[in-house]
Amino acid sequence: MIESPQFPPLFSGEVVPKHMDPFDKAVSRAIAGVDSGTIFYSEAIDVLRAALVLAPETPLEEAIQAVYVAQIGLAESLGALAPPEVPVHFQWPDRIKVNGAVCGGVRFAADVSDPLAYPNWLVIGIDVPFMNLSDEPGENPNRTCLHEEGCVEITSMALLESWSKHTLLWLTYLMDSGFARVHKEWRPRCDTLGEVINQPKSGVFVGLDEKGRMLLRQGVMTETVSLIEFAEHL
Numbered sequence: 001m002i003e004s005p006q007f008p009p010l011f012s013g014e015v016v017p018k019h020m021d022p023f024d025k026a027v028s029r030a031i032a033g034v035d036s037g038t039i040f041y042s043e044a045i046d047v048l049r050a051a052l053v054l055a056p057e058t059p060l061e062e063a064i065q066a067v068y069v070a071q072i073g074l075a076e077s078l079g080a081l082a083p084p085e086v087p088v089h090f091q092w093p094d095r096i097k098v099n100g101a102v103c104g105g106v107r108f109a110a111d112v113s114d115p116l117a118y119p120n121w122l123v124i125g126i127d128v129p130f131m132n133l134s135d136e137p138g139e140n141p142n143r144t145c146l147h148e149e150g151c152v153e154i155t156s157m158a159l160l161e162s163w164s165k166h167t168l169l170w171l172t173y174l175m176d177s178g179f180a181r182v183h184k185e186w187r188p189r190c191d192t193l194g195e196v197i198n199q200p201k202s203g204v205f206v207g208l209d210e211k212g213r214m215l216l217r218q219g220v221m222t223e224t225v226s227l228i229e230f231a232e233h234l
Helices: 022-032 066-081 156-177 179-189
Strands: 012-016 038-042 047-054 088-091 095-098 101-110 122-129 203-208 214-218 221-225
Touching (some): 022 038, 022 047, 022 122, 038 156, 066 088, 066 095, 066 122, 066 179, 088 179, 156 179, 179 203
Antiparallel strands (some): 038 047, 088 095, 101 122, 214 221
């Protein structure tokens, strides 16, 4: 039996059995009308799997900016709990990197896909492996887990508690100050800025615009790519 995590005010938690995906549970409960701020989380101890239900009061193109907030919350939580020499970065649109290798990420879904439509709900899930159950250590240098990076003292519930607190704080900043402050915090942690990338399309990743869309330069042209394109379709 795992210890129940303590969530900050405005958030509440509901545990989900190991065999069940908290993200799927969160989506089904969001459709049914669960309270905003409910976090569904797995009782598994070898991975942190959790999903936060939000009820945005803005169009989807603004509401989706909360995905960046969830990433910042995860990075700040790992920064607080992990050894100080362990760097945490982002890979657009949805990966978390620890010591330069992918160590989980975020996923998200909403009940609308039109950027100008107002969603009834937005679900943001996080997935961070603590132990590598598929590869031998070092077998896949592009992927890692927290234990391989020296974060053996962190528990999934401690990381969940910390993530919920940091995420709530940055959601408050987003609602009070808009995307600029979130962008300023997110940008230095993105390790592919200014580089030529091949995914989701090839080009130079210039940065994000004021809506949080990727700016991708291809020759003399710059196009935008929205996070909305990476939302899970239900």
